[in-house]
Amino acid sequence: MSEKKRGFLGRLFGGKETPEEQTEDLVEKTGEDAQAAEPATKDLPDSEDAPELSVEMEVRPVASLNEPIETFRIETGPGIVEEFSAKQTPIPSDDFVSTDVAPDLEAGETSEGGETVSEDIQPEVTPAEPSAALEEPKTSWFQRLKKGLARSSSSLTEGITSIFTKRKLDASMLEELEDILIQADLGVDTAMAITDRLSDGRYNKEISPEEVRAILSEEVEKVLEPVAHPLNLDTGKKPHVVLMVGVNGTGKTTTIGKLSQKLRSEGKQVMLAAGDTFRAAAVEQLRIWGERTGADVISRDTGADAAGLAFDAMKEAREKQVDVLLIDTAGRLQNRAELMDELEKVIRVIKKHDPDAPHSVILTLDATTGQNALNQVEIFGKVAGVTGLVMTKLDGTARGGILVAIAAKHGLPVHFIGVGEGVEDLEPFSAKDFASAIAGLA
Numbered sequence: 001m002s003e004k005k006r007g008f009l010g011r012l013f014g015g016k017e018t019p020e021e022q023t024e025d026l027v028e029k030t031g032e033d034a035q036a037a038e039p040a041t042k043d044l045p046d047s048e049d050a051p052e053l054s055v056e057m058e059v060r061p062v063a064s065l066n067e068p069i070e071t072f073r074i075e076t077g078p079g080i081v082e083e084f085s086a087k088q089t090p091i092p093s094d095d096f097v098s099t100d101v102a103p104d105l106e107a108g109e110t111s112e113g114g115e116t117v118s119e120d121i122q123p124e125v126t127p128a129e130p131s132a133a134l135e136e137p138k139t140s141w142f143q144r145l146k147k148g149l150a151r152s153s154s155s156l157t158e159g160i161t162s163i164f165t166k167r168k169l170d171a172s173m174l175e176e177l178e179d180i181l182i183q184a185d186l187g188v189d190t191a192m193a194i195t196d197r198l199s200d201g202r203y204n205k206e207i208s209p210e211e212v213r214a215i216l217s218e219e220v221e222k223v224l225e226p227v228a229h230p231l232n233l234d235t236g237k238k239p240h241v242v243l244m245v246g247v248n249g250t251g252k253t254t255t256i257g258k259l260s261q262k263l264r265s266e267g268k269q270v271m272l273a274a275g276d277t278f279r280a281a282a283v284e285q286l287r288i289w290g291e292r293t294g295a296d297v298i299s300r301d302t303g304a305d306a307a308g309l310a311f312d313a314m315k316e317a318r319e320k321q322v323d324v325l326l327i328d329t330a331g332r333l334q335n336r337a338e339l340m341d342e343l344e345k346v347i348r349v350i351k352k353h354d355p356d357a358p359h360s361v362i363l364t365l366d367a368t369t370g371q372n373a374l375n376q377v378e379i380f381g382k383v384a385g386v387t388g389l390v391m392t393k394l395d396g397t398a399r400g401g402i403l404v405a406i407a408a409k410h411g412l413p414v415h416f417i418g419v420g421e422g423v424e425d426l427e428p429f430s431a432k433d434f435a436s437a438i439a440g441l442a
């Protein structure tokens, strides 16, 4: 066994060598770890492909008010950056606990003294006019996907090249490869399927890095193909209700904005419900996405009851016969029981209007959280009945392989993946494209 690359069993039983290796190991992070990993300041990527619409946020304490102001900047046009700010409601504990939770509502009731509180509801919507950049993307989706997955793919392909250059295949090489595949979060089963296939009839023969990458791509595609499902909207439902759930900062609001853009460009009437009533900036962020994409937005004051807002949004959307209602929710750690209870309540209240709703419950997963994403799928799946996944931030991590492990373990549909903050950086998920991109194939 080489000093640097030990096999999987070696890593399991041989202890940890470096702090870096410890974080890469197959140890589930706690929810708190996952939260800590989320930076307080969310900066724009330093990329030459600047997104058309980008949001930059920071939370600043204001000494005089002793109350944090959350500011965020949105690029509203070429070279035009506008700054918005919103006060945050003081937080009673270290986590969000709604203190203003209305009792479960009965059908026909409105949540706040019979009055529907909504903003920016337009009686009619006209199809959104996509910007020039949307009509003519600078690069194809596959090129953006490849660029986004570059970190994940280079950690794999560099490792493969270093093992398989001018050497005849032996057991130690397979062990080293298995190690690299597991470190890339592909999961033990997929790693073993790849090494098994490689070993088949090839011992003592030279095998090129290109051949290994082709096998990697084929095996990854096999795992992903069964989960690559588009988001099917039931056009018979007015509205088709999509509830967006997930851990803090995983990209729920941004994904709703990107989805709204897609649906509006198909001529659908869309309503957005700012159910993240905890974070003032999230409400403002959604309002801007609504304005930009030509979607109605229903919102409440910060700190209002999220279930009440969902109830009113359902009522409004049914009255207006909109095609799709996209409901945002506050980010919550999957191990916080009271927050998961609140999510259950939001769903119960939605069902008072339509027992089949929400018709889609989409969980956003931040690819950078690695193994913890597996746990998020499990818990949100149980509590909220997740029907599909969107994996975001595949551009910011070398751990994009986690999508393969999630597909192998949970088999939930993957509708979209996000490889950037721009509106054009979300596309329907294709198993073949993802597999080719992560294996570094052209």
Ligand SMILES: Nc1nc2c(ncn2[C@@H]2O[C@H](COP(=O)(O)OP(=O)(O)OP(=O)(O)O)[C@@H](O)[C@H]2O)c(=O)[nH]1
Pocket (backbone or CB within 6 Å): 042, 043, 045, 055, 056, 057, 246, 247, 248, 249, 250, 251, 252, 253, 254, 255, 276, 279, 282, 329, 330, 331, 332, 364, 391, 392, 393, 394, 395, 396, 417, 418, 419, 420, 421, 425
């Ligand atoms: N690089 C990159 N950033 C993304 C992607 N999707 C979302 N983001 C960024 O991630 C940050 C958090 O996104 P939000 O949409 O606010 O996340 P959220 O889940 O609504 O957050 P909470 O309301 O706090 O739970 C923002 O800065 C987004 O621009 C992506 O695919 N790639």
